[in-house]
Structures are given as C-alpha cells and as structure tokens.
Amino acid sequence: MATCKECKSFFGREDDPGQGDCVTRQVDPRQSYYRAKPVEAEKDASKCGSFQKK
Amino acid sequence: MAKSQQARDVDELVKNREWWFVAEKTRSSRLDYLRKAVWKKGAIGGNYAPGIKIDLKFPQLFTEKWKEHDGDPIMLQKANALAHVLDNTPIFITDHAQLVGYVGSAPHEIVWHWQGVSMVNEEIYNEQGIIPEPEQESLETLAELNDYWGGRTAVDKLARVLDPEDAVKFMSGAIGWGTPTSAVTYSTKDFDFIFQGFEALLAKVEQCIEDTEEKLQGEPSPELLPLYEKIPNWEAMQIILEAGIRYAKRYARLARTVAEHFESDPKRREELLRVAETCERVPAKPPRSLQESFQFDHFVQVILRYETFEGAWPHRPDYVHGPFYDQDVNVEKRLTKEEAIDLVGEHLIRTYEVGIFAPRWTREGLQGITGTWVWTMGGVKPDGSDACNDLTVAYMQAARLVRVSNPTFGFRWHPKVKDEVMRECFECIRHGLGYPSMRNDPVLVANSVHWHGHPVEEARTWVHQACMSPCPTTKYGCQPFRMASATANCAKMVEYALHNGYDPVVNMQMGPQTGDPREFKDFEEFFQAWVKQMEWLRNILVRTVNLGRVKDPVFFSRPVLSSVYERAIETGTDACDPTNGERGNAWVTGFTWVENADSLAAVKKFIYDEKKYTMAQLMDALNANWDGYEEMRLDFVKNAPKWGNDDDYVDEIMVRCLREVSRHAKEIKCPSNNNWPLLPENVSGNIHYSSVVGALPNGRRLGDALYDGGISPGPGLDRKGPTAVLKSCGKFDHVTDGRAFLLNQRLSPTQLSGEKGYQLWKAYMKTWADLGLDHVQFNMVDDATLRAAQKDPEKYQEVIVRVAGYSAHFVDISRKTQDNIIQRTVQGLG
Numbered sequence: 014m015a016t017c018k019e020c021k022s023f024f025g026r027e028d029d030p031g032q033g034d035c036v037t038r039q040v041d042p043r044q045s046y047y048r049a050k051p052v053e054a055e056k057d058a059s060k061c062g063s064f065q066k067k
Numbered sequence: 068m069a070k071s072q073q074a075r076d077v078d079e080l081v082k083n084r085e086w087w088f089v090a091e092k093t094r095s096s097r098l099d100y101l102r103k104a105v106w107k108k109g110a111i112g113g114n115y116a117p118g119i120k121i122d123l124k125f126p127q128l129f130t131e132k133w134k135e136h137d138g139d140p141i142m143l144q145k146a147n148a149l150a151h152v153l154d155n156t157p158i159f160i161t162d163h164a165q166l167v168g169y170v171g172s173a174p175h176e177i178v179w180h181w182q183g184v185s186m187v188n189e190e191i192y193n194e195q196g197i198i199p200e201p202e203q204e205s206l207e208t209l210a211e212l213n214d215y216w217g218g219r220t221a222v223d224k225l226a227r228v229l230d231p232e233d234a235v236k237f238m239s240g241a242i243g244w245g246t247p248t249s250a251v252t253y254s255t256k257d258f259d260f261i262f263q264g265f266e267a268l269l270a271k272v273e274q275c276i277e278d279t280e281e282k283l284q285g286e287p288s289p290e291l292l293p294l295y296e297k298i299p300n301w302e303a304m305q306i307i308l309e310a311g312i313r314y315a316k317r318y319a320r321l322a323r324t325v326a327e328h329f330e331s332d333p334k335r336r337e338e339l340l341r342v343a344e345t346c347e348r349v350p351a352k353p354p355r356s357l358q359e360s361f362q363f364d365h366f367v368q369v370i371l372r373y374e375t376f377e378g379a380w381p382h383r384p385d386y387v388h389g390p391f392y393d394q395d396v397n398v399e400k401r402l403t404k405e406e407a408i409d410l411v412g413e414h415l416i417r418t419y420e421v422g423i424f425a426p427r428w429t430r431e432g433l434q435g436i437t438g439t440w441v442w443t444m445g446g447v448k449p450d451g452s453d454a455c456n457d458l459t460v461a462y463m464q465a466a467r468l469v470r471v472s473n474p475t476f477g478f479r480w481h482p483k484v485k486d487e488v489m490r491e492c493f494e495c496i497r498h499g500l501g502y503p504s505m506r507n508d509p510v511l512v513a514n515s516v517h518w519h520g521h522p523v524e525e526a527r528t529w530v531h532q533a534c535m536s537p538c539p540t541t542k543y544g545c546q547p548f549r550m551a552s553a554t555a556n557c558a559k560m561v562e563y564a565l566h567n568g569y570d571p572v573v574n575m576q577m578g579p580q581t582g583d584p585r586e587f588k589d590f591e592e593f594f595q596a597w598v599k600q601m602e603w604l605r606n607i608l609v610r611t612v613n614l615g616r617v618k619d620p621v622f623f624s625r626p627v628l629s630s631v632y633e634r635a636i637e638t639g640t641d642a643c644d645p646t647n648g649e650r651g652n653a654w655v656t657g658f659t660w661v662e663n664a665d666s667l668a669a670v671k672k673f674i675y676d677e678k679k680y681t682m683a684q685l686m687d688a689l690n691a692n693w694d695g696y697e698e699m700r701l702d703f704v705k706n707a708p709k710w711g712n713d714d715d716y717v718d719e720i721m722v723r724c725l726r727e728v729s730r731h732a733k734e735i736k737c738p739s740n741n742n743w744p745l746l747p748e749n750v751s752g753n754i755h756y757s758s759v760v761g762a763l764p765n766g767r768r769l770g771d772a773l774y775d776g777g778i779s780p781g782p783g784l785d786r787k788g789p790t791a792v793l794k795s796c797g798k799f800d801h802v803t804d805g806r807a808f809l810l811n812q813r814l815s816p817t818q819l820s821g822e823k824g825y826q827l828w829k830a831y832m833k834t835w836a837d838l839g840l841d842h843v844q845f846n847m848v849d850d851a852t853l854r855a856a857q858k859d860p861e862k863y864q865e866v867i868v869r870v871a872g873y874s875a876h877f878v879d880i881s882r883k884t885q886d887n888i889i890q891r892t893v894q895g896l897g
Binding site: 024026034036038039041042043044045046047048049050051 | 100103104105106118154155157158159160161162172173174175317320321324325328329
C-alpha cells in the first residue's frame with residue numbers, strides 16, 4: 014500500500030515525524046501558488062490522484 | 068534630458084485621466100502580478116463573479132471538532148473547533164507574495180459563517196454558481212451541515228427569547244438592517260496591546276488561571292462562585308493563542324519547503340526564507356520590521372475572520388505600522404522606498420482579496436464589495452500632536468498604484484496637517500478612487516467625548532468602526548460588537564406618521580397609532596406624530612440589539628477576539644460581555660434620513676402654511692403612488708423647499724428632527740448604560756430600500772431610488788451650488804446633534820485638474836472645516852466616462868466610484884445604483 018510519506022509532495026515535520034505537509038503547485042485562471050495541507054505520514058495514498066513516488 | 072517613451076506614454080494617460088493604465092505602467096512587476104492575481108470577492112450587482120466558490124473545508128473541520136466537544140462550555144467548544152480549523156485547513160502562498168494568510172483554503176474560495184443565521188445557510192444551498200465541484204457531493208455536505216446547525220445558530224437561539232411582536236416586525240425587513248449577533252459584526256482592535264505578541268498574552272492568561280485557581284482553594288464564600296465561570300474563558304483564550312502561533316508556523320514551513328525544494332530563482336528563494344522567518348517570529352513575538360508588523364496584523368485579521376463575519380475592518384495602519392516603516396526606510400535603511408511601497412501595496416491587496424459569503428440583502432446593500440473596510444489615516448496622537456507620518460503618504464501612493472476598492476481610507480483632517488499630506492489625499496481623489504473620505508478630527512474627537520464620555524486622550528485614538536463611526540482603540544474604548552441591526556430605515560418615520568403607524572408596503576401595523584393625518588389641525592400635530600414614530604422605530608431596533616448583545620457570549624461566543632482584548636483577559640470574560648468595563652460606543656445608523664426633512668417641509672408648506680392642497684388630497688396621491696397626480700407630484704418635487712439649498716425653511720426642520728433624535732438618544736441606553744446617537748448614512752441602502760419605502764411627500768414614488776447620503780441633498784435637488792450645500796449642513800452641530808453625518812459630493816475632474824484644481828479643492832475644504840462639518844467624500848469621474856462604462860463595461864472594469872461609505876468598481880454595482888451616482892449634481896467650485 015502506498016502511503017503519503019512515500020510521495021514526492023510529502024514533507025515530514027521535524028517536530029512530529031508522524032505528520033507532514035502535502036505541498037503541491039497549483040495554477041488557477043488568475044494566479045499560481047503553492048498549497049499545503051496536513052497529512053499523516055502513514056496515510057493510505059493508493060487512491061490519491063496526485064501520488065508520485067519519491 | 069528627453070523623456071523616455073514610457074514616460075511620454077504615462078503623460079498621455081494622465082492627460083486622458085486613464086488612471087488604471089497609469090497605475091499599470093508605473094507599479095512594480097510584483098504589484099502588477101499580485102493585483103491582477105486577485106479573485107474579486109465583491110458581488111457584481113447581487114451575484115458572485117464566475118469561479119468564486121464556497122469553502123466547505125472550514126465548516127466540515129469546525130463541525131467535526133465541535134461535535135466532539137459537545138457538552139463543553141460554548142467558549143471551549145468553539146475554541147477547540149477553531150483551533151482544529153487553523154491546524155488543518157489548507158493554506159497557500161501566491162507567487163511573488165511577501166505577505167501570507169487568507170480566510171479560505173484556496174484563492175477563489177470564500178468562507179461562510181454558518182453559526183450565525185439559519186436563513187443564510189438555506190440561501191447558500193440555493194445560491195447558483197458558488198457550490199464547489201463535484202456539485203452533488205457538495206450539496207449533500209451542505210445539507211448535512213444545515214440539518215445539524217438548524218436551530219443551533221446564534222439568531223435561532225435569540226429568536227427564542229425575543230419578544231414575538233418585536234421579532235415579527237424586525238423580520239419584516241421594512242425597518243431595520245442587520246443581525247443582532249456578533250456572528251455578523253465588526254470589532255475595534257488595540258494593536259498597542261496585541262503587538263506584545265501571543266506568547267506574552269498567553270503568559271497573562273496563564274497567570275490569571277494560576278491566580279484564580281489559588282483563590283478557588285480558599286474559604287467558601289459567594290465571592291468565589293463567579294470565578295468558576297472565568298476559568299473556561301481563559302482556557303479558551305489559551306487554546307486560540309497557541310493555535311494562532313501554530314497556524315503561522317504552518318506558513319513558515321510551507322515557505323521554507325518551497326524555498327528549499329521547489330524555487331530555482333535565488334532572489335525569490337531569499338524572499339521565501341524571509342517569509343518563513345517572519346512567520347516563525349509573529350504573531351508569537353512582537354514585530355521588529357515593517358514586514359513582520361504587516362504580517363502580524365494580517366494574521367490577527369485572518370484568524371478573527373475565521374471566528375466571525377467581520378463585516379468591517381476598523382484599523383489605523385499608518386499609526387500602527389508607521390514606526391516600523393520609519394525604522395526600516397529612514398533609520399536603518401533596510402528597505403528602499405520602492406521596496407516599502409511594494410509591501411504597502413501588497414498589504415492593501417492581501418486585504419482586498421479577503422471575501423466572506425454575504426446573504427443577498429447584504430450584497431444589495433453593499434454592492435461591489437464584501438464589507439465596509441474603511442481604514443483610518445492621519446489624525447492626531449493622544450497628546451494632540453500631528454500623527455501623520457511617512458507611511459500615511461506611502462499608503463496614499465500605494466493606493467493609486469494598486470487601485471483596490473476595499474479597503475478604502477478615511478482621512479482624519481486637522482489644522483496641523485501638512486500640505487504635502489493634503490496633496491496626497493487630493494491626488495487619490497483626483498485619480499478617481501473616491502477615497503479618502505475627509506473627516507474633521509477636532510469635531511469628531513469632541514463628538515466622542517460628548518456622546519460616550521471617552522476621555523479626550525482616548526478619543527484621539529479613534530478609528531472608523533465601519534464606514535463612519537469613530538471608536539477609540541483603547542482598553543475600555545474598543546467596541547467588540549457592531550450594533551448591526553440598529554440600522555434604521557428612517558424614511559419609515561415620516562411614512563408611518565402619514566399612515567397612522569401602518570406600513571402600506573408590507574401591509575402590517577408597525578408603529579404606534581398616532582392618528583389619521585387628515586384629522587391633524589396643524590403642522591405641530593403632524594410633527595409630534597413623526598416624533599412618536601421615530602422613537603418607536605429606534606426603540607424596537609435598540610431593544611433587539613441590546614438583547615442580542617448581552618446574550619452573545621452564550622449564543623455565539625468570541626474566544627479569538629477575547630484572547631486579544633485586554634479587558635477580557637483581565638476579567639476572564641468574553642470580549643462581548645458588556646459587564647467587563649466597556650464604556651459603550653453604540654449608534655443607530657440612519658439610512659434614508661433626509662427624506663424626512665424634505666417630506667416634512669413639503670407638508671408644512673403646501674398643506675398647513677399655504678393650504679395649497681389638503682392632507683386628504685395628499686393622502687389620496689400617496690395612496691395611489693402619485694399615479695394620476697403627476698402635475699401635483701412635480702409641484703412637490705420642484706416647488707417644495709429642499710434640503711441642501713441654504714433655505715432656512717427646510718433646514719430648520721432638519722435641525723429640529725436631529726435635535727429630537729438627539730434628545731431620544733440620551734434617553735435610551737446600551738447594555739453599558741451609554742447613549743445611542745443617530746448616524747445618518749446609506750451604504751447602498753437607498754437602493755435596497757427603494758422597493759420597501761412607499762410614496763412620500765417629497766415627490767418620491769415607490770421604487771424610486773432614495774437619496775444617497777446621510778445628509779446629502781437629493782440627487783439634482785441641490786440647485787444653489789456647493790457652498791449652499793455646505794451652509795445647509797453647517798446649520799446643525801456636528802458634535803451634539805448626532806454621531807456623524809455622511810455627505811457625498813461630485814466634483815468635475817476637468818475643473819480640478821492641475822495646481823489650480825488643488826487650490827480650488829483646498830479652499831472648498833477650508834469652508835467645510837470652518838463650518839464644522841464632520842465628513843465629506845468625493846466622486847471625481849465625469850458623466851461621459853460613467854455612461855461609456857454602462858455601454859461597454861468590459862472596457863471600464865477598473866473605474867472606481869464612491870457609492871456611500873465605501874468605494875466600488877462602477878461595473879460591479881447595479882444599474883439603478885449607477886444611475887443614482889450619475890444623477891448626483893456635479894458641483895462647480897470657485
């Protein structure tokens with residue numbers, strides 16, 4: 014099973030190794046930006062459409 | 068040296084007054100990108116722009132934690148739910164940005180405050196275009212949320228304790244505007260206190276808990292019992308302050324991650340690392356630089372808007388951030404002026420991009436914007452000396468470069484303001500921004516002392532609480548709760564006096580039965596009926612708000628605001644609790660006010676003095692909405708005296724009306740036992756209420772736009788020039804006859820071009836100040852441009868106008884409001 018911590022977008026937290034940020038590049042019709050949402054390192058990523066193995 | 072092609076191009080654009088293109092050509096590439104990157108959140112007419120979506124992540128996160136804490140005291144339940152949102156909601160950093168923080172999980176999303184009013188929640192479910200994809204799934208989520216929150220919102224709870232008759236009349240939509248809860252509100256902030264840093268505030272809270280817990284171990288007595296109530300309030304503050312620090316650190320992590328793993332441009336990498344360092348520092352600790360100061364401020368504003376719909380943005384940013392600008396630009400020279408302007412411009416843009424879902428009636432009353440975010444500039448320091456600084460000038464210059472319609476500025480004029488600052492104000496007005504509005508500082512400081520007893524040193528700290536009303540930013544002066552439903556549709560006062568308290572539009576007996584006017588013997592009897600209706604209308608609104616106010620800590624609760632309010636921390640109370648020492652700063656906003664003076668004057672002249680018509684004839688005409696009485700109607704429009712022409716006949720009636728209201732304002736009290744003065748202004752209420760106010764003796768028909776200002780003459784009815792308008796407005800006392808008075812004026816951009824134009828305006832402002840008026844604001848866009856924008860809106864997307872207490876892009880307001888602005892008299896000066 015693929016987990017979030019194996020993904021290129023996953024950046025683990027130094028203060029809490031079980032947690033991390035899923036950081037992705039977003040482009041909408043007006044602007045480009047980087048977005049972060051908190052994820053658990055061991056979360057099942059098998060159904061994530063953005064998963065990219067490190 | 069010959070001018071470059073670009074400089075020649077700019078000169079040509081200036082000559083043609085194409086100010087948007089001037090801004091585009093003269094601002095930095097960063098500001099250009101950031102300004103164009105913003106998703107417009109103000110409703111266009113009454114609808115949100117394509118692409119704007121509701122943020123569903125926020126209510127989902129909040130509600131899941133809220134349910135987990137069911138049974139906790141509301142303040143703790145709410146603090147835990149909000150902390151969960153701050154820890155988990157997606158965050159983002161826009162390319163080129165140096166300041167971060169947004170209320171929502173993506174730039175095109177707006178949040179909604181579902182804990183306020185169930186009716187608004189139902190409205191969202193049915194609102195076209197704003198439901199995120201996949202729509203069916205989102206609608207199911209919304210339905211679940213609405214089912215859960217139905218009956219649990221602040222107004223649902225209030226409705227159970229309101230007097231049923233008051234509730235029905237208030238909900239008729241005929242007499243008042245707003246909601247009596249801090250779910251839809253605005254609050255003053257004391258940044259001298261907040262800028263100690265959240266860690267310092269946390270230390271205060273922890274000390275309070277420790278001291279109180281020690282007292283609770285003492286001998287049992289009635290004095291101990293209230294202390295138990297305080298502990299959960301402090302614990303809630305603690306949760307919020309800690310969550311606020313963590314929220315900032317999430318941005319620090321994101322900025323550092325992007326710098327270290329994604330960004331290839333070394334300059335941008337350096338900027339991102341500076342963003343990271345800034346967010347690691349603030350709001351935990353006091354700011355040390357302009358960037359930290361802006362960032363701290365913005366985090367506070369964003370977190371507060373996760374707590375509630377802060378519909379205004381009371382602030383004095385030149386005063387708060389000025390010392391950091393001075394230190395960075397003038398003393399330590401860490402920033403060039405150009406770099407500082409970039410930050411100042413971005414501060415405006417970060418504010419402009421904030422959007423919160425508003426129900427349709429609010430969108431119609433505030434067309435084109437998401438709230439009345441009037442930032443206060445200039446003024447004096449607590450010791451009375453000039454408070455204008457280099458940042459005051461920088462904000463004016465940045466405003467012309469980014470040209471946002473929100474925030475706007477209100478400038479506190481006083482006799483010591485330097486000419487260079489006045490020129491900057493004028494340049495903003497000349498560039499068609501519609502702001503700053505000009506406020507008479509000595510008058511308004513005296514007004515704050517008179518009405519609410521604020522000590523003069525505190526009164527001098529005032530900010531615009533919303534569009535117009537001053538409020539001190541001090542421990543006991545800060546106002547946590549806007550009396551939003553104490554917004555009166557004042558034209559109903561004269562309408563009810565004519566109809567024996569009956570409302571012919573909503574078909575209900577609303578006010579007291581003051582008698583059939585056909586039976587009145589003289590004007591005095593008619594006027595006394597007006598007084599009774601005026602008192603009734605203000606009383607019902609104020610009763611409702613007073614009740615909403617005292618119940619707010621248990622029906623809604625404000626742990627975020629409480630955690631940054633000195634008096635709330637000290638007393639272990641909710642910021643909205645009126646027993647914690649707030650001095651009181653309430654006012655009743657008076658929409659559609661001037662119709663009273665013009666209508667009363669018409670009745671006095673034609674019915675009682677000249678006996679040209681009988682009251683029965685007038686009532687027949689009004690009941691027919693003047694239909695079939697056009698000749699008579701035109702007589703009332705053209706030949707009855709009209710406010711704004713220096714005509715004592717009608718002006719004395721206006722003064723008498725204001726003095727009756729001022730007497731009443733001292734008889735009714737807010738929960739802090741302070742006064743409720745009137746503040747006539749309109750936002751776009753004059754359009755919203757056009758289909759709610761029936762025919763009036765000033766010749767107006769049901770459906771016609773009402774007058775636009777608070778004391779502005781009717782559009783086109785001020786026929787004697789700008790000085791006559793000022794003289795009429797100078798006949799009452801702007802200190803003792805009300806809280807503040809909104810005056811809209813239109814000036815000719817052609818006449819006011821060049822140095823001569825500035826001198827004409829300055830002379831006008833001297834007359835305004837000499838007459839003791841407290842407010843004036845200007846539109847300086849010509850009819851030709853506005854009519855061209857109506858015909859071809861795509862070409863004129865960036866034309867800004869002053870609507871009432873706010874500015875908006877002309878193409879974003881309804882056709883009726885557009886026409887109303889064009890109809891305003893263009894005053895020739897000199």
